[in-house]
Amino acid sequence: xxxxxxxxxxxxxxxxxxxxxxxxxxxxxxxxxxxxxxxxxxxxxxxxxxxxxxxxxxxxxxxxxxxxxxxxxxxxxxxxxxxxxxxxxxxxxxxxxxxxxxxxxxxxxxxxxxxxxxxxxxxxxxxxxxxxxxxxxxxxxxxxxxxxxxxxxxxxxxxxxxxxxxxxxxxxxxxxxxxxxxxxxxxxxxxxxxxxxxxxxxxxxxxxxxxxxxxxxxxxxxxxxxxx
Amino acid sequence: xxxxxxxxxxxxxxxxxxxxxxxxxxxxxxxxxxxxxxxxxxxxxxxxxxxxxxxxxxxxxxxxxxxxxxxxxxxxxxxxxxxxxxxxxxxxxxxxxxxxxxxxxxxxxxxxxxxxxxxxxxxxxxxxxxxxxxxxxxxxxxxxxxxxxxxxxxxxxxxxxxxxxxxxxxxxxxxxxxxxxxxxxxxxxxxxxxxxxxxxxxxxxxxxxxxxxxxxxxxxxxxxxxxxxxxxxxxxxx
Amino acid sequence: xxxxxxxxxxxxxxxxxxxxxxxxxxxxxxxxxxxxxxxxxxxxxxxxxxxxxxxxxxxxxxxxxxxxxxxxxxxxxxxxxxxxxxxxxxxxxxxxxxxxxxxxxxxxxxxxxxxxxxxxxxxxxxxxxxxxxxxxxxxxxxxxxxxxxxxxxxxxxxxxxxxxxxxxxxxxxxxxxxxxxxxxxxxxxxxxxxxxxxxxxxxxxxxxxxxxxxxxxxxxxxxxxxxxxxxxxxxxxxxxxxxxxxxxx
Numbered sequence: 001x002x003x004x005x006x007x008x009x010x011x012x013x014x015x016x017x018x019x020x021x022x023x024x025x026x027x028x029x030x031x032x033x034x035x036x037x038x039x040x041x042x043x044x045x046x047x048x049x050x051x052x053x054x055x056x057x058x059x060x061x062x063x064x065x066x067x068x069x070x071x072x073x074x075x076x077x078x079x080x081x082x083x084x085x086x087x088x089x090x091x092x093x094x095x096x097x098x099x100x101x102x103x104x105x106x107x108x109x110x111x112x113x114x115x116x117x118x119x120x121x122x123x124x125x126x127x128x129x130x131x132x133x134x135x136x137x138x139x140x141x142x143x144x145x146x147x148x149x150x151x152x153x154x155x156x157x158x159x160x161x162x163x164x165x166x167x168x169x170x171x172x173x174x175x176x177x178x179x180x181x182x183x184x185x186x187x188x189x190x191x192x193x194x195x196x197x198x199x200x201x202x203x204x205x206x207x208x209x210x211x212x213x214x215x216x217x218x219x220x221x222x223x224x225x226x227x228x
Numbered sequence: 229x230x231x232x233x234x235x236x237x238x239x240x241x242x243x244x245x246x247x248x249x250x251x252x253x254x255x256x257x258x259x260x261x262x263x264x265x266x267x268x269x270x271x272x273x274x275x276x277x278x279x280x281x282x283x284x285x286x287x288x289x290x291x292x293x294x295x296x297x298x299x300x301x302x303x304x305x306x307x308x309x310x311x312x313x314x315x316x317x318x319x320x321x322x323x324x325x326x327x328x329x330x331x332x333x334x335x336x337x338x339x340x341x342x343x344x345x346x347x348x349x350x351x352x353x354x355x356x357x358x359x360x361x362x363x364x365x366x367x368x369x370x371x372x373x374x375x376x377x378x379x380x381x382x383x384x385x386x387x388x389x390x391x392x393x394x395x396x397x398x399x400x401x402x403x404x405x406x407x408x409x410x411x412x413x414x415x416x417x418x419x420x421x422x423x424x425x426x427x428x429x430x431x432x433x434x435x436x437x438x439x440x441x442x443x444x445x446x447x448x449x450x451x452x453x454x455x456x457x458x459x460x461x462x463x464x465x466x
Numbered sequence: 467x468x469x470x471x472x473x474x475x476x477x478x479x480x481x482x483x484x485x486x487x488x489x490x491x492x493x494x495x496x497x498x499x500x501x502x503x504x505x506x507x508x509x510x511x512x513x514x515x516x517x518x519x520x521x522x523x524x525x526x527x528x529x530x531x532x533x534x535x536x537x538x539x540x541x542x543x544x545x546x547x548x549x550x551x552x553x554x555x556x557x558x559x560x561x562x563x564x565x566x567x568x569x570x571x572x573x574x575x576x577x578x579x580x581x582x583x584x585x586x587x588x589x590x591x592x593x594x595x596x597x598x599x600x601x602x603x604x605x606x607x608x609x610x611x612x613x614x615x616x617x618x619x620x621x622x623x624x625x626x627x628x629x630x631x632x633x634x635x636x637x638x639x640x641x642x643x644x645x646x647x648x649x650x651x652x653x654x655x656x657x658x659x660x661x662x663x664x665x666x667x668x669x670x671x672x673x674x675x676x677x678x679x680x681x682x683x684x685x686x687x688x689x690x691x692x693x694x695x696x697x698x699x700x701x702x703x704x705x706x707x708x709x710x711x712x713x714x715x
Contacts, residue, residue: 060693060697061693063651063696064651064654064692064693064696064697065654065689065692065693066654066655066657066668066689066692067654068657068658068660068668069657069668069671069685069688069689069692070689072672072681072685073682073685073686073689076675076681076682076685077681077682077683077685077686078682079681158537158538162539162540162541163540165540165542165543166542168542169661176540176542176543179543187550187553187554188553188554188556189554190546190550190553190554191546191547191550191551191553191554191555192554194543194546194547194550195547197543198535198539198540198543198544198547199539201538201539201540201543202535202538202539205538205539206534206538209538263620265616265619265620288619288622288623288624289622290622291619291620291621291622292621292622293622294620295620295621296617296620296621298613298616298617298620300613302613302614302616302617303617304614304617304618304632304636305614305636305712305714306632306635306636306639306712315621315631316621316622316623319623319627319631320621320622320623320627321622348712348713348714349714350713350714351713351714364617364621365620365621368621368622
C-alpha cells in the first residue's frame with residue numbers, strides 16, 4: 001500500500017488481519033478461565049481447608065499481577081527454561097496462558113458470588129427431598145448460579161477481549177497490531193486509526209454487556225432468583 | 229397515569245385532618261402534591277393564601293414551612309439524631325451551630341428522645357427513629373406537618389409511642405394532615421376525616437359522622453376491615 | 467527433556483538486583499503515575515456519576531456515553547489515541563520535561579515527573595479510571611435511596627444542597643469497599659505507559675533484561691513487587707475503612 005489508506009481500508013484491514021486472533025485469544029482465554037474458574041470456586045466453597053486456601057491464594061496472586069508482566073513471564077521467561085520450543089508457538093501459548101490464568105481468578109470470584117447468592121432455601125429444599133449435597137449443587141444450585149453469573153460474566157468477556165490487545169506487544173497480529181500495520185507509514189493517521197480501533201472493540205463489547213448486563217440483572221430479580 | 233382525579237379541601241389553623249382509604253387511592257401522592265415533591269399537573273396549592281406553585285415562588289422556602297414525616301422515616305443515616313434535627317436549622321434557616329443544637333435538643337426532648345441525641349439512626353428502634361423524624365419536621369416550626377402513614381412500617385409494640393407523640397402534638401394545636409389507618413387516633417383528635425378512593429374524595433366528615441353513621445356502604449366495609457386489623461390500637465392511646 | 471544448565475535463581479536475582487537503582491526509579495514513577503491517575507479519576511469520576519444520576523437529559527447522556535465508551539474499549543487504544551493526537555493534528559508538543567533526582571546509597575536516581583509522554587500517560591490513565599470510578603460512585607448513590615433526597619427537600623433543602631449534604635456523604639462512605647478495589651488494583655494498569663516510552667517499573671524491568679539477559683527472574687521479581695504493593699494498599703484501605711465506620715452505613 002503506497003497510497004494513504006482510506007477509512008474503510010483501515011477498518012477492513014484491522015478486521016481482516018486482526019479479528020481472527022483477537023477472537024481466538026478471547027475464546028480460549030475465557031474457556032480455559034471458565035473451567036479453571038468454576039473449579040476454583042467450588043474448591044473454595046465446598047473443598048477441604050487446603051483446597052480453599054489454595055483457591056484463595058490463587059485469586060490473590062493472579063489479580064495482583066499486571067497482565068503484561070504475566071505475558072512476558074511466559075513469553076520470555078519460559079523460553080529461558082523451555083528453550084527447545086519454537087518461540088512463535090510459545091508466544092501465542094503465552095498469551096492464552098496469561099489470559100486464562102488471570103481470567104480464572106476473576107471467574108472464580110464471579111461464580112463464587114453467584115453460588116452464594118442463590119437462595120439458601122433452595123439447598124435446604126433439595127436436601128429435604130433426599131438429594132445428596134453434590135446432587136443438590138449440580139441440579140439445583142449450579143443452574144441458578146450460572147444464570148445469576150451472566151451479568152458479571154458478560155463483563156469478564158469484555159475485559160478479556162480488551163486485554164487481548166496486549167498480545168500486540170509480542171507481535172501477535174490481532175486487531176491492535178493490525179491497526180499499527182495499516183497506518184504505520186502515515187503518521188498523521190495514527191490517532192484516527194486508534195480511534196477506529198477503539199470503536200471496533202466497542203462494537204464487540206457494548207452490545208454484549210448491554211444485553212447481558214444490567215438488564216439481565218433486573219430480569220433475574222423479577223424471577224425471584226438471587227438475593228439470598 | 230392519573231392518580232388523583234379531583235381532590236380539593238381547606239385546612240384551618242390547628243386542624244387535624246385524617247386521610248384514609250384503600251391502597252392506590254392516591255393518599256401518598258396527595259401529600260407529595262402538597263409539598264411539591266411531586267407537583268400536581270393540574271390544580272393549585274395555597275399556603276396561607278400564597279400560591280406555592282407559582283414560578284416566582286422559591287419552592288425550597290415553601291417546603292421549609294411544610295413539614296413531612298415519612299412511612300420509612302428517611303432519617304439521614306450518616307448523622308446522629310441531634311444532627312438530623314438540627315441540620316435543617318443550620319443549612320436551611322441559617323441558624324448558628326450552637327443555637328441550632330440547643331433548639332434541636334429542646335425538640336428532641338419534646339418527643340422524649342433527648343437521651344438518644346448522640347445515637348445514629350441505625351442504633352435506634354423504628355419507633356425511636358420515627359420520633360426523631362417527627363422532631364426533625366417540628367424543629368423547622370412549620371405551618372403544617374404532613375404525616376405519610378407514620379406507623380405503617382412499625383412493629384406493633386412500637387406504634388404506641390409514636391401515636392402518643394402525634395396525639396400530644398395534635399392536642400397542642402399543631403396543624404396536621406395525617407394519612408393513616410389508626411382510627412383510634414382519628415377518633416381522638418381529628419377535626420375532619422377524608423375517605424379517599426380511586427383518586428377522589430368519596431366521603432368526608434367528622435369522626436362522629438364516620439363512626440356512628442357513615443353514608444356509603446363502601447366506607448362502612450372499609451371501616452369494619454380496619455377495626456379487625458387496628459381496633460386493638462385504641463388501648464395504646466392514653 | 468533437558469533443562470538448560472544455568473546459575474541458580476538466587477544468583478540470578480543478585481545480578482538483577484545490581485540494577486536496583488533503576489528498578490527503584492521505575493517503581494517511584496509507577497507510584498507517581500498511580501497517585502495522580504487515581505486522584506484525577508476520583509474527581510472526574512465523581513462529577514461524571516453525579517451528571518449521570520442527577521444531570522438533565524443532555525448531560526446525563528453525555529456522561530453515560532463517555533463512561534460506556536471508555537469502559538468498552540481497551541486502555542491501550544485509548545492511550546495511543548491520546549498520545550498520537552497532537553501529531554495527527556499537527557500540533558507541536560515540544561521537548562520539555564520536569565524531573566527530580568536524589569542520591570541514595572551513592573546512586574543517582576532521577577525520575578521524570580512530567581514530560582509529554584508522562585502527561586499523555588497520566589491523562590489516559592486518569593480518564594480511564596474516571597469512567598470506572600464513576601460507575602462505583604453511581605452504584606453507591608443509587609444505594610442511598612431516593613427517600614434521603616426526598617427528606618432533605620422536605621425540610622426545605624434545594625436539590626443541590628440535598629445531594630451535597632445528604633446523599634454524597636452517605637454515598638462516599640458506601641463506596642469505600644468497591645472503591646478500595648479500584649484504588650488497590652490501579653497500579654497494575656499503569657504499566658501500559660511502557661508502550662509510549664515512559665520509564666515505569668515495567669520499562670525498567672525490560673531494560674534490565676536487556677542488560678542481564680536474565681528474563682524469567684526479572685519479570686518474576688517485578689510481578690512480586692506489584693503483588694506486594696497491591697496487597698499493602700489493599701490492606702491499608704481496609705484498615706482505613708474499619709476506622710471510619712459509622713453504625714449502619
